[in-house]
Structures are given as structure tokens and as C-alpha cells.
Amino acid sequence: MTPNSIKEKKDTLVYLNHSDTAKYIGMNTCRQCHQSIYNTFIETGMGKSFDVASRKKSFGDFISASIYDRIANLQYRAYWNKDSLFIKEFRLSKKDTTHTRTEKVNYIIGSGQHTNSHMYSVNGYVHQMPMTYYTQKKHWDLPPGFENGVNTRFSRKIGLECMSCHNAYPEFVKGSENKFTRLPNGIDCERCHGPGSIHVAQRSTGSKVDTSKYIDYSIVNxxxxxxxxxxxxxxxxxxxxxxxxxxxxxxxxxxxxxxxxxxxxxxxxxxxxxxxxxxxxxxxxxxxxxxxxxxxxxxxxxxxxxxxxxxxxxxxxxxxxxxxxxxxxxxxxxxxxxxxxxxxxxxxxxxxxxxxxxxxxxxxxxxxxxxxxxxxxxxxxxxxxxxxxxxxxxxxxxxxxGLFSINEKNPDNLTKANAYIDQYSKFEQSASYLDSAIFFLKSIPGNKKTLSSFIQIYFIQQKYTELIALIKNQGEQVCDSVFSKDSYDNKDAWAAYRIGEAFSNTNDNTNALRWFKKAAKLAPYNLDFRNKLGSSLAAESMLKESIEQFEFILNENPKFVSAYSNLGYIKLLQGFPAEALRLYKVGEKLDPDNEALLLNLAAYYLNTKERLLAKKYLEEVIRVNPKNKKALAAIQQLNSL
Structure with a gap:
């Protein structure tokens, strides 16, 4: 195909590397012919956007690398041990250390022009850590979004949307939220020029294009x-x-x-x-x-x-x-x-x-x-x-x-509706956003197109009866066939999960179990789905199958706290109290503020007649959530004895 044989199609030029057969080859291949450009690009903010944690990559001042989250009452310290960077979380009560957790930093995100944030990976599951270095002010603090009582500690998931802007394209595990099999080291040439395999193949055969006269359609300039x-x-x-x-x-x-x-x-x-x-x-x-x-x-x-x-x-x-x-x-x-x-x-x-x-x-x-x-x-x-x-x-x-699309003049009503739903879910919980979403959804003919969006709205609003009525109106077999695709965003899996939650919250565990199974099948590496499925199986006394789910989770990510809590509960039911306590204690060391886990520990000590320890954990639950009804009732009962 000659350069002149390719025509302009509307505003988009037809490039050979737009083909599905074009592959990403990596920046080190590009540098073989473009060394001088590589040498300067690698020093840009894009070139330095992401890398493994190293002293060279880090801009942090480690003389005073500590912060205190007053709301969560947690302290953090970042430090180097030889060539490895660690973040330590701890809690003090008077002069006693009541909690400590230390994680190794695997990656640093940010060029250092504004920030360095830190990430760790467990078996490919990537999470952001609770310390960021703000380079302009030479200041350590909580990362953006961790402030004001919403410190997610070591559990904020870094998914494909985040990673694909701050880095070259990663290898992402479909059916997960945050599992990667390969992470590149920074934004590369192909993010702006497109995949380079066809360009390299043509140049390797000696084929050349006079770019002073023609456009080289093997790569985007x-x-x-x-x-x-x-x-x-x-x-x-x-x-x-x-x-x-x-x-x-x-x-x-x-x-x-x-x-x-x-x-x-x-x-x-x-x-x-x-x-x-x-x-x-x-x-x-x-x-x-x-x-x-x-x-x-x-x-x-x-x-x-x-x-x-x-x-x-x-x-x-x-x-x-x-x-x-x-x-x-x-x-x-x-x-x-x-x-x-x-x-x-x-x-x-x-x-x-x-x-x-x-x-x-x-x-x-x-x-x-x-x-x-x-x-x-x-x-x-x-x-x-x-x-x-x-x-x-x-x-x-x-x-x-209102909400406006910055890159599209007239988005369709379904896109607008989903924008308002996402605005509510991700950024600001204002009921008016959901009202706007419903307005746009009602203008769209055809129920199948809007089904998952309405499901999400009813789920957010906790209108579980209405959600179930919507499903039954459509016919459960129809919904089962509609929500059947696996995808990088797990859209159908999320719809199935929300349907399962609606049935679970209306005490229909049989139907809930069916939909949780579907969610886990469509997104097998979404460990929250697996955790919910395991709990639903346990509620149906299917303990063996339930244990399989929790063991799968812990094999995938041994930092997943809820799995320790739930598996410990099952071991207690099976008559293995020592194993139950061991699992609870592992979970507590990872997260001393997990309500469900603290309640399970309180129940364990009530069962063993250790009332002081039971009361201690109930008080911890109330410290975390003063409105926890189970803990308040149990404390009241203990005090009356």
C-alpha cells in the first residue's frame, strides 16, 4: 500500500497501526532508531511517570518522613532498608504501640515534579499506600482522597483506568479490578504514536517513506x-x-x-x-x-x-x-x-x-x-x-x-445518564445526580439498554424491592442472558452482583446465591465478589464450597482481611476454635478497625466466657462505629450481668 493510496476518512486518517493486528512493542525497540529522542523523552514527566521503587526514582525527604492521621489515629513512617522502601503504619495508646503493619513499596507513581505516591503489589493485585510526598513543598501527607476521615490505608485499588493514564499500557487480568501481570516503567512512545509493530516491520524490510512529501501511515505522527x-x-x-x-x-x-x-x-x-x-x-x-x-x-x-x-x-x-x-x-x-x-x-x-x-x-x-x-x-x-x-x-x-462532556459536543442520553451515576458513585453523593440520570434514562426507548443503569441506581438508593421487581418484570432468564459478557470493566458482573445483593437484603438467599455465582464466574478475580459468594454459600450451610471461595481469595491475596474473618467464623462453626482465633488474629493485625472482624472476635470471647476480652472488642467496634447496633446491644447485655 503506497502513501498516496490511503485517503482521509472524515477527520480521522486511516493508519495501518489502527488495525487490531498492530502490537505494542515497547520503548526500548523505538530507541534503537530514535536514540536522541529517547534520551530527552526519558527525562520528561511522561517518561518518569511510573517506575519500580528505587532511591533514584524517589524524590522524598526521608529525614522527616512521617505523618499522623488524627481522625483515624494512625501514624505512618516511610524509610529505606538498604535499597528497599517501606511504609510502616502504627497506632499508639499513651506510650504503648497497639497496632503495627509494615508493607514494602513496589512502585512509585508520579514524575516528582509535583508528587511521588506509593504502591504495593500482592500477587499482581496493586493498591495505593497511605503516604504521598508532595515535592514542591517538600512535604509528606496523606494521598489525595485519603483525607478527612476516608483513609483507606492499604486497600485503595489501582485499576486499569488509573494505570492506563499514568503509565504505558499494562497487561491487565480481565475479570479483576486491580490485578496486573506486567507493569511498564513509565509512559512510552506508543501512547502518542500508537502501536509500533507494523512500523518496525516495514522499516526492517528497508521500506522507507519520504516524510517531507508524504505521511508515513505505518505509525502516527x-x-x-x-x-x-x-x-x-x-x-x-x-x-x-x-x-x-x-x-x-x-x-x-x-x-x-x-x-x-x-x-x-x-x-x-x-x-x-x-x-x-x-x-x-x-x-x-x-x-x-x-x-x-x-x-x-x-x-x-x-x-x-x-x-x-x-x-x-x-x-x-x-x-x-x-x-x-x-x-x-x-x-x-x-x-x-x-x-x-x-x-x-x-x-x-x-x-x-x-x-x-x-x-x-x-x-x-x-x-x-x-x-x-x-x-x-x-x-x-x-x-x-x-x-x-x-x-x-x-x-x-x-x-x-450541570455535567458537560469536554470532548464530545452531543453525547447520547445513555452516556449522559451513566455520567451522572458515576458522578454520584465516584465523586459527590448528591441525590440530584441520580434524579438527572433517571430523567435521561426514561427518554431512551428499549429496556435492555437501560437495564444495568437502573439496577445501579436502585442499588445505590438501596431500593432492593424495586430492583427485584425490575428483574422479575424483565424475566430472570432474560436478565441472565443480557448480563453474560466478561469485559475489562466487569459491567455485566457488577449488574449480577447488585442483583444478588438485592435478593440477599430481602432475605432471598437462594436467588442471591445464583446471582453471586454469576458475578464470580464473569469476574473470577474480583475478590469482593468471591467473598460475597463465600458468605452466601455459608448461609446455605454449604461450608465446603464456602471454604473453597475464601481459600481461593487468600491464595490470590493474603492481605484480604474479610476472608480471614469469614473463614474464621466457618472454622468456629466446624468446631475448630483455635484455627478460628488464629485467622481472626491475622486479620486483626492487617486491619484493627474492621467491624465484622472485631464483632467476630467479641463473639469468640463471649463463647469462651472471657468477658473482659469480649467487652474490649465490643468497645473497639463502637470506637470505629458508634452506631453499631449489635455492639451496643451486646455491651448493654454484658453490663447488666
Missing amino acids: PAKLSIDAQFDICQRCHLQGNAVLKEGKSFYDFKPGQKLSDFISVFLPKYKNADDEFIMASHADRLKQSACFIKSYEKVKDNRSLKPYKEALTCVTCHNPHVSVKQTNKNVFNDACTNCHSNASEINNVHNELKNNELKNCVSCHMPASGSTDIPHVSVHDHYIRKPITKKEKDKIKTFI
Whole structure:
């Protein structure tokens, strides 16, 4: 196929590496021909985005590497032992250490320009750890999202969505939430250029393309793409928000040169009078709000030539993706401004009160550095280019307008509905989001399309009777056939799990068991599904089958606390109290605040007539959850004896 034989299809060029047969080959293959580019790229934020934990990768100050979570009453310390990095969690009561847990750090995520966060892996199951180093302020603290009483300690799962933005594409185990068989060491060439196997194969045979005249369709050169297609490459990761996958798509599927909205629609809440607020990775969204971008885009948007769009303002106007921003001369950014704003007398008239050094730094005023709303202790440049806003404008009361897709003008109603459901589930529990989701769902003809979305809403609302009525209305056999696909996002498995929970909460364990089995079959490495299935089997006195589930979980991930609690309970039922206590104690060492486990320990000591120990664990339950009815009733009964 010759370069000229390939035609432009709408806004997307047909590249050979868009084919399903094209494979990712890794950055070390690319460097064999592109060594000089590799040498500079590896020093960029993308090149340093992810790596194994090492002294070279870490930017942390370990002289004072400790933090205290006052709400959870937990302390943390990070330290090196030879060449291994560890995070220790402990709790003090007066001068006594009542709990300690130490985990080895396997990976560090973040280039060090803003943060280093830490992860550990157990048999490929990757979790974030409860310490982050904020490099700009040289400050250790809880990671974003762990603050204000929601410290998930060592249990926050790192799934494909997170990993596929902060790294090159990993090898992910389908049917899991966070299990990986291979993790690359940083974002690589192919995230922007697409899979390289066809390009390498062609070059290996001596085939060449004169790129001064033609486009090499074996690999994507972003400079040869339209403005929108260029932005889509950057927006894949630099457009953080509520990412809603299109039906049947995964976070693997988008390739450079394709239309991002065919795969993912990214939503953000919009507010009136909140122009100065932005989240960390919102560069593309903020830039597109700028008059500089809008005017330049209007000039060239209908230009369909295959020449680079040098006239338009895009990300690469200021940023060379192959060169670290730290190594970029500051004049590059000023030159990007003065290329359009070239009237020196006009600029001087406007800025006549500024000092000379301020005149030479357009970014400092028109793209001011400030904190993002989602990441503490960091300072980033707002990419919404404009005149500095006044204090009066900042003080206006902000009002919610709605959720809007940043990369798709007119998303369909199902996508909008799922965006509102996800906004509620992942970011902010406002009932109005679910009301909006229901509004959009009701406008869609055909029940099968909306079934899983309605199931999720009823599950969130704990309307289990309505959820079951919906299933029976459709016919359980119909639902069984509808929810039958395995996928990277486990969508059908989640629907089955939620149906199982609805039956379980209405005391229909027989039907609950059937749906939990289906969920575990579709997503066999989702250990929460297995845990629920094991409990449901135990409720039906199927102890052997139940034990198999819990043993599978602990074989997969020996840090899974609930499995110790549940397996210990079964061992107690079978007449093995010593084994039950051993399992409980292993679980307690991993998580001293697990309510179910603490209740099981209290029940164990009540059964052995050790009332003081039973009372101690009941008090621990109440400390964790003052409203726990079982613990309150048991304490009251103990006190009356």
C-alpha cells in the first residue's frame, strides 16, 4: 500500500497501526532508531511517570518522613532498608504501640515534579499506600482522597483506568479490578504514536517513506493530524474527570489518530462564577476555554490539508512532548504569546505599570500558578489564558449548572445518564445526580439498554424491592442472558452482583446465591465478589464450597482481611476454635478497625466466657462505629450481668 493510496476518512486518517493486528512493542525497540529522542523523552514527566521503587526514582525527604492521621489515629513512617522502601503504619495508646503493619513499596507513581505516591503489589493485585510526598513543598501527607476521615490505608485499588493514564499500557487480568501481570516503567512512545509493530516491520524490510512529501501511515505522527485529533491524544490523559466508556469499549481501545469520543466521553461539573477553580489534569479543558485557542481554532478548523497546523494554538505550541519542561527555555513560552501579540507598543501600553522582569513572563499573570481543587500541596499553571480576574469576580457565589462532556459536543442520553451515576458513585453523593440520570434514562426507548443503569441506581438508593421487581418484570432468564459478557470493566458482573445483593437484603438467599455465582464466574478475580459468594454459600450451610471461595481469595491475596474473618467464623462453626482465633488474629493485625472482624472476635470471647476480652472488642467496634447496633446491644447485655 503506497502513501498516496490511503485517503482521509472524515477527520480521522486511516493508519495501518489502527488495525487490531498492530502490537505494542515497547520503548526500548523505538530507541534503537530514535536514540536522541529517547534520551530527552526519558527525562520528561511522561517518561518518569511510573517506575519500580528505587532511591533514584524517589524524590522524598526521608529525614522527616512521617505523618499522623488524627481522625483515624494512625501514624505512618516511610524509610529505606538498604535499597528497599517501606511504609510502616502504627497506632499508639499513651506510650504503648497497639497496632503495627509494615508493607514494602513496589512502585512509585508520579514524575516528582509535583508528587511521588506509593504502591504495593500482592500477587499482581496493586493498591495505593497511605503516604504521598508532595515535592514542591517538600512535604509528606496523606494521598489525595485519603483525607478527612476516608483513609483507606492499604486497600485503595489501582485499576486499569488509573494505570492506563499514568503509565504505558499494562497487561491487565480481565475479570479483576486491580490485578496486573506486567507493569511498564513509565509512559512510552506508543501512547502518542500508537502501536509500533507494523512500523518496525516495514522499516526492517528497508521500506522507507519520504516524510517531507508524504505521511508515513505505518505509525502516527501527531504533528500531521488535525487540531481535534491532536487534542484527543493529549486529552486521553490530560483531561481528568468522569470518564464514561462507550458501550463495549475499554481503556485499552483508543489509539492516536482516532476520535476519542468514539471510545470515552469525559464529563466535568460546570459551575457559574467558578472560572478560577480547576482540577489538576484539566489542561486541555482549560486551554479550550481561552480566547487565544478559540480564535486560532476558528481560523483553521475547516482546513483539511495534511500539513501541520502551525497556525493554531495547541498543546505542542508551548510543550515539546519529547523534552522536559524543566529543560525548556522560558522564552519558548513567551515567544508563543508574542507570535500573535506582536505589537510591542500595545503590550507596553497595557503593561506600563509592570516591572521589566514581569513583562518578560506572560505566563505569570495570564496563566497563574495556583492550587488545584483535587490535589493538595501542589501548584500548577492554570491553562485558561485570560486577563487576571478580580477579587470581586472570585467572591461571586458559584452555582451548579450541570455535567458537560469536554470532548464530545452531543453525547447520547445513555452516556449522559451513566455520567451522572458515576458522578454520584465516584465523586459527590448528591441525590440530584441520580434524579438527572433517571430523567435521561426514561427518554431512551428499549429496556435492555437501560437495564444495568437502573439496577445501579436502585442499588445505590438501596431500593432492593424495586430492583427485584425490575428483574422479575424483565424475566430472570432474560436478565441472565443480557448480563453474560466478561469485559475489562466487569459491567455485566457488577449488574449480577447488585442483583444478588438485592435478593440477599430481602432475605432471598437462594436467588442471591445464583446471582453471586454469576458475578464470580464473569469476574473470577474480583475478590469482593468471591467473598460475597463465600458468605452466601455459608448461609446455605454449604461450608465446603464456602471454604473453597475464601481459600481461593487468600491464595490470590493474603492481605484480604474479610476472608480471614469469614473463614474464621466457618472454622468456629466446624468446631475448630483455635484455627478460628488464629485467622481472626491475622486479620486483626492487617486491619484493627474492621467491624465484622472485631464483632467476630467479641463473639469468640463471649463463647469462651472471657468477658473482659469480649467487652474490649465490643468497645473497639463502637470506637470505629458508634452506631453499631449489635455492639451496643451486646455491651448493654454484658453490663447488666
